Amino acid sequence: MEQKVEISFKIDGKEVKVPEGATILEAARQHGIHIPTLCHHPDLSPYGGCRLCVVEVDGGPKLAASCVTPVRNGMEVATNNERILEARRTILEFLFAERNHYCMFCAQSGDCELQNLAYEFQMDHLTVPVLGQEFPVDTSHEDIVIDHNRCVLCGRCVRACRELAGNAVLDFQNRGGRTMIGVDLSQNLGESSCVSCGLCIQVCPTGAIFNRHRTHYAVKGKVKDWQMVESFCPECGLLCPSIYYVKANNLIKIDGRLPSDMPDRGQLCRKGRFEPLKTSKPRLTRPLERDGDGGWRELTWEEAFARVIKGLADVREAYGGQALMGLISSGCSSEELGAFRYLMVKGWQAGYLDTLDGGHFRTLIAATEGVGSNFKEAPWGAITEADLVLQIGADTSKSHPIIGALIRRAILENKAKTAVMGTENTLGEWAGEFLEVSQEDLPSLLQALLIEAGRRSKGKPSKDFYRRWASKAFTGLVNLFNQADNPIVIVGQDLTGRPDPSGLQLAFDLADLKGRLPGGVWRLVVLKPAGNSAGAWNLGLAARQGLNGHKPVKGGLLCLAAEDDLEPGLKERLSGLEFLAVLTPYFTDELRAAKILIPKPIWLETGGTYALADGSGSRFVKRILEPPQGIRPVEQILAAIGPRD
Amino acid sequence: MGKPKVATVWLEGCSGCHMSFLDLDENLLGILEAVDLTFTPITDFKDYEFPELDLGIVEGAVANEEQVEIIHKLREKCKFLMAWGDCAVFGGINMLRNPFQVEELLRRGYVETESVVGGVLPAHEDLPALLPKVLAVNEVVTVDIYVPGCPPSPDSIAYALKEVVAGRTPQLPAGMLHFD
Numbered sequence: 001m002e003q004k005v006e007i008s009f010k011i012d013g014k015e016v017k018v019p020e021g022a023t024i025l026e027a028a029r030q031h032g033i034h035i036p037t038l039c040h041h042p043d044l045s046p047y048g049g050c051r052l053c054v055v056e057v058d059g060g061p062k063l064a065a066s067c068v069t070p071v072r073n074g075m076e077v078a079t080n081n082e083r084i085l086e087a088r089r090t091i092l093e094f095l096f097a098e099r100n101h102y103c104m105f106c107a108q109s110g111d112c113e114l115q116n117l118a119y120e121f122q123m124d125h126l127t128v129p130v131l132g133q134e135f136p137v138d139t140s141h142e143d144i145v146i147d148h149n150r151c152v153l154c155g156r157c158v159r160a161c162r163e164l165a166g167n168a169v170l171d172f173q174n175r176g177g178r179t180m181i182g183v184d185l186s187q188n189l190g191e192s193s194c195v196s197c198g199l200c201i202q203v204c205p206t207g208a209i210f211n212r213h214r215t216h217y218a219v220k221g222k223v224k225d226w227q228m229v230e231s232f233c234p235e236c237g238l239l240c241p242s243i244y245y246v247k248a249n250n251l252i253k254i255d256g257r258l259p260s261d262m263p264d265r266g267q268l269c270r271k272g273r274f275e276p277l278k279t280s281k282p283r284l285t286r287p288l289e290r291d292g293d294g295g296w297r298e299l300t301w302e303e304a305f306a307r308v309i310k311g312l313a314d315v316r317e318a319y320g321g322q323a324l325m326g327l328i329s330s331g332c333s334s335e336e337l338g339a340f341r342y343l344m345v346k347g348w349q350a351g352y353l354d355t356l357d358g359g360h361f362r363t364l365i366a367a368t369e370g371v372g373s374n375f376k377e378a379p380w381g382a383i384t385e386a387d388l389v390l391q392i393g394a395d396t397s398k399s400h401p402i403i404g405a406l407i408r409r410a411i412l413e414n415k416a417k418t419a420v421m422g423t424e425n426t427l428g429e430w431a432g433e434f435l436e437v438s439q440e441d442l443p444s445l446l447q448a449l450l451i452e453a454g455r456r457s458k459g460k461p462s463k464d465f466y467r468r469w470a471s472k473a474f475t476g477l478v479n480l481f482n483q484a485d486n487p488i489v490i491v492g493q494d495l496t497g498r499p500d501p502s503g504l505q506l507a508f509d510l511a512d513l514k515g516r517l518p519g520g521v522w523r524l525v526v527l528k529p530a531g532n533s534a535g536a537w538n539l540g541l542a543a544r545q546g547l548n549g550h551k552p553v554k555g556g557l558l559c560l561a562a563e564d565d566l567e568p569g570l571k572e573r574l575s576g577l578e579f580l581a582v583l584t585p586y587f588t589d590e591l592r593a594a595k596i597l598i599p600k601p602i603w604l605e606t607g608g609t610y611a612l613a614d615g616s617g618s619r620f621v622k623r624i625l626e627p628p629q630g631i632r633p634v635e636q637i638l639a640a641i642g643p644r645d
Numbered sequence: 646m647g648k649p650k651v652a653t654v655w656l657e658g659c660s661g662c663h664m665s666f667l668d669l670d671e672n673l674l675g676i677l678e679a680v681d682l683t684f685t686p687i688t689d690f691k692d693y694e695f696p697e698l699d700l701g702i703v704e705g706a707v708a709n710e711e712q713v714e715i716i717h718k719l720r721e722k723c724k725f726l727m728a729w730g731d732c733a734v735f736g737g738i739n740m741l742r743n744p745f746q747v748e749e750l751l752r753r754g755y756v757e758t759e760s761v762v763g764g765v766l767p768a769h770e771d772l773p774a775l776l777p778k779v780l781a782v783n784e785v786v787t788v789d790i791y792v793p794g795c796p797p798s799p800d801s802i803a804y805a806l807k808e809v810v811a812g813r814t815p816q817l818p819a820g821m822l823h824f825d
Binding site: 104110119126 | 817
């Protein structure tokens with residue numbers, strides 16, 4: 001039985017009690033006593049590197065770093081006598097003099113913890129000369145820049161990359177005065193195993209590691225004038241809590257919310273942290289109509305609405321409602337999806353309604369036919385508890401980088417094994433086994449694995465099996481699977497994107513070989529193609545049958561969330577329509593099939609409800625920005641293109 | 646004492662600190678009544694032969710040999726020396742040139758520039774030589790009062806001056822101390 005032992009000691013003459021194991025710093029903070037820190041971060045393990053938190057213990061000759069010194073019964077701690085203050089001032093001056101800490105040309109000025117300490121200590125000059133060493137600036141990475149001259153060697157980036165991101169790309173290299181933060185084994189960041197999660201940027205107290213995008217940004221102004229919005233990122237269905245900083249309707253930066261008790265530990269991925277800052281794609285700001293020469297002509301909003309209504313009405317009149325179609329991206333919010341369905345079904349009585357990722361829905365439904373509505377996916381946290389993670393037909397590094405982070409954490413902390421089956425080994429060196437297999441051959445591999453792994457009888461595998469699959473990697477995979485007690489199977493687009501559900505079914509059977517998680521939850525994570533796929537499918541927007549099975553469609557409305565990819569087959573089908581109007585945020589000439597293009601806001605300008613992809617609920621994503629001038633809200637657009645009868 | 650005698654100089658600076666001083670606008674009148682402002686680069690003076698001063702003020706870092714001379718001349722003549730701005734206090738933006746050799750810099754600036762043909766390195770006995778490294782003022786002479794900023798706000802300059810006139814060593818309050 002654990003007993004909570006309480007330690008009592010004196011701090012600045014005050015008698016206090018704290019639980020055993022607490023550090024002096026924790027005790028001080030619990031009792032409102034301020035001790036300055038720099039390398040310390042509440043969400044990372046303590047390091048004791050900067051020594052700014054030094055305190056005097058029992059009047060001893062050496063000052064102790066309070067962030068790493070545990071409390072002891074009867075100890076007497078002083079936190080701010082003259083000796084301590086002098087030591088801290090000297091340490092701070094040395095930090096400034098050691099490298100290049102010139103605030104006047106640093107973009108971090110105003111948002112820098114080193115600078116704040118100088119202000120707190122009222123350090124208005126240096127009494128030691130600046131050392132003048134030059135360190136490199138690493139600009140090799142697409143999103144993250146490291147200026148080693150501004151580094152204070154606090155090690156927060158090292159700890160964050162290992163403890164929160166589970167990637168361990170950064171660590172100290174060299175010694176003494178030449179110590180610096182190294183990347184992998186002395187690589188440049190751009191050539192390293194960095195996955196661009198950006199946690200290092202978020203935890204770096206100075207301007208040493210900074211965001212390549214929008215750090216040197218004219219509209220930034222002072223940090224105190226930024227607006228801070230707490231919301232969620234709707235890019236992939238994990239809905240990671242995020243903080244958006246906005247100034248004058250410009251997005252300045254995006255942080256993850258620390259501390260966090262979510263399995264991702266508060267990190268973001270490059271889709272959530274960097275992509276929204278990188279958009280310089282031209283937005284569609286005026287409605288357009290395709291003119292006879294294959295170009296586009298601008299329309300007023302009222303003209304555009306009128307022509308959409310006429311186009312849809314003409315098709316309905318000629319062929320009936322059966323010939324009308326509504327297609328919408330599952331990247332849209334649930335509110336948009338609902339309004340769209342109302343417009344097309346109740347309004348236009350369209351015969352066909354589907355999402356762009358409807359194919360994945362249909363395959364999933366077919367595969368879970370036997371299971372029915374009791375199919376419950378594993379929550380993502382289960383990945384970090386697994387002892388074996390199978391990544392099948394998925395590219396987590398591209399589509400769901402946080403899942404990739406959870407897999408790496410499982411390996412680092414749980415000693416989990418991993419195996420990747422697919423066209424590319426996207427887990428890289430983290431994968432225990434990798435079986436390269438095309439999308440077409442994947443079901444066959446799964447079949448072989450099922451037979452081998454589930455084999456109870458002593459029967460021998462067929463000759464065909466030996467010819468196709470016998471290899472060291474396969475045997476390794478079978479062994480891994482057999483030895484695992486707590487595996488999690490992650491399936492992706494290579495399986496859900498096939499119209500034939502048998503491949504997906506095999507993955508389900510494989511997952512079930514080891515039984516279920518508590519509550520009948522399957523050992524399965526099914527990656528969804530879009531940010532609100534679960535929401536769209538739950539709202540019934542995905543059709544039970546593909547568009548090719550619904551021949552009579554002659555015209556309709558397509559609603560995009562961003563630059564959604566349209567499959568070539570779909571594009572062709574759309575080209576054959578008599579009338580197509582597209583609601584889209586971006587102009588792309590690819591939309592040649594359309595007669596009318598209507599601009600619409602992106603998710604940053606709309607917000608809305610998005611469903612968690614594992615079926616565990618939903619989150620409300622806030623509206624962060626105003627749309628560019630002239631672009632009307634989605635509800636207004638949809639309300640304006642209903643039938644006029 | 647009677648009205649304290651004050652002089653200012655600028656060395657390797659952009660004059661922004663003096664502009665900030667001028668940004669005191671009508672409050673300048675009060676200051677000019679409280680001190681006897683002798684030489685400043687804003688008014689027209691022809692040499693650096695200062696009288697005995699109570700307060701010397703310097704903006705800008707020490708980057709060439711002439712500036713070494715000037716700052717020594719000022720330091721000799723003033724009871725207290727005040728440094729305005731990050732250049733005088735820390736070396737400032739000028740420190741960007743410290744990783745490079747002087748010859749490299751001059752070559753890049755006069756010979757290898759994109760728009761120059763047949764450039765030559767400037768060399769004349771009247772041109773002051775660049776020091777190998779830009780120095781903060783307190784690396785050359787003793788400085789008594791520091792007012793960092795880039796530029797320091799007019800309020801912080803006014804505060805520092807008022808404290809000195811009142812006979813106290815200024816300690817910039819929170820909010821007035823900034824390095825940008």
